[in-house]
Amino acid sequence: MKRKSIIVISMLMAVLLLLSACGSTSEPAQPADSGTSSDEGINKSDYFITVATGPTSGLYYPIGGAYANLIKNKLGYQSSAQSTGASVENINLILGAKADLAITMSDSVAQAYEGFGAFEGQEPKDNLRCLMGLYPNYVQLVTTKASGIEKFEDLKGKKVGIGAPNSGVELNARMMYEAHGMTYEDSTVDYLNYGEAIDQMKNNLIDAAFVTSGIPNATIMELGTTHDIVIIPIEGEGAKNLIEKYPFFVREIIPKDTYETETDVNTVTVRNILLVREELPEDVVYDLTKGIFENIDDVKASHNTADKHISLENSQIGVNIPFHAGAEKYYKEVGIIQ
Structure with missing residues (x-):
């Protein structure tokens, strides 16, 4: 009797297991999220x-x-x-x-x-x-009315912030001087990033600074709260020489409402x-x-x-x-x- 009971119980367990298997989904179990993208197979971690x-x-x-x-x-x-x-x-x-x-x-x-x-x-x-x-990054040669600088060639003899050494800004400044038939020796140059250069300009320690960035630039706008801003144009023969040698430069205009200047300003841009x-x-x-x-x-x-x-x-x-x-x-x- 005991043997028959064991056989019946065993058969019932087998049936239950079979029913359980039939009622489960056909998809495999998913592992816990480990940072892996299932689409790309990338372990992002x-x-x-x-x-x-x-x-x-x-x-x-x-x-x-x-x-x-x-x-x-x-x-x-x-x-x-x-x-x-x-x-x-x-x-x-x-x-x-x-x-x-x-x-x-x-x-x-x-x-x-x-x-x-x-x-x-x-x-x-x-x-x-x-x-x-x-x-686009706009080449912005920034000064103030008090400096008396009106064109690029007026940088001769002036104190100019040209960007940190070998930064993109400084490379631009170097090419600008070259295109205008000038070198750093024509000015007293200071290798400051443009944030530092603008701070120096606020304290009348330098006369102009190169800023190559998108527009408007917050640092230049801040300068405008205490000084009358002048953006020196990059145009004429200087711009022509620049683009002929470095065709990645493109002519562009800085609208006058960007920094509340008196007129639109001709300049050049280079793409980021x-x-x-x-x-x-x-x-x-x-x-x-x-x-x-x-x-x-x-x-x-x-x-x-x-x-x-x-x-x-x-x-x-x-x-x-x-x-x-x-x-x-x-x-x-x-x-x-x-």
């Missing part, structure tokens, strides 16, 4: 995306910070923004694998990629890769681009590119310059080096490039 920006007084810093926040909060990677000396330092951080994304001016990138200017005598950095084009470290895997860069454009409003909200210029439609403007294969894959997918 393996990557800390460092975004190299610029001085805290400029536009690179808030815009770069917006990229880092987007990458962290929307895309699920670890990420942070790093304040730097801007373009040339950022290029070297990318090349030294100490940053993964970096905002730079395309003229600095051209010099590194081809081995001239600030990179004279070095091997061309032909492993630099782009993720996207950003926005976002570099990406070549060694990052293609699937990671594809994921970053796709995710950034799907959340681009986060970047646009960082500054009105970003809002006006940074978009998928403008992503190819000013890019004079190859795109990373991951970015290129995305642009082909959405029909931006063939």
Whole structure:
């Protein structure tokens, strides 16, 4: 009797197990979230995306910070923004694998990629890769009415802030002097970033400063609260010489309502681009590119310059080096490039 009871119980257990199996879903159990993207197979916890920006007084810093926040909060990677000396330092951080994304001016990138200017005598950095084009930087030669400076040639004998050594601003200043048939020896130059230079101008310690940034620039606007601002035009023969030798410069106008100047001001612009470290895997860069454009409003909200210029439609403007294969894959997918 006991043997029959055991057999019956065993049969009942087998039936229950069979019914349980039939009632379960056919999908395999999902592992706990470990930071892996099921779409791309990327273990995002393996990557800390460092975004190299610029001085805290400029536009690179808030815009770069917006990229880092987007990458962290929307895309699920670890990420942070790093304040730097801007373009040339950022290029070297990318090349030294100490940053993964970096905002730079395309003229600095051209010099590194081809081995001239600030990179004279070095091997061309032909492993630099782009993720996207950003926005135009306006060359703004800033002074005050009290200085008496009205044209570029009036910088002779004046004290001029030209940017931190080998920064994008300083490279621009160097090319401006050259295009106007002048050298730094014609002025008393001080290698200050433009935030420091504007502070010196407030205290009447320098006469003019180069500011290469988007517009309006908050540092220049602050100067306007205590001084009558003058923006010296880049035009005529000087602009012609500049563009002939360095075609990445483009003629542009600073509208008079930007800084409440008396007239619109002729100048030139050079485009900013976002570099990406070549060694990052293609699937990671594809994921970053796709995710950034799907959340681009986060970047646009960082500054009105970003809002006006940074978009998928403008992503190819000013890019004079190859795109990373991951970015290129995305642009082909959405029909931006063939």
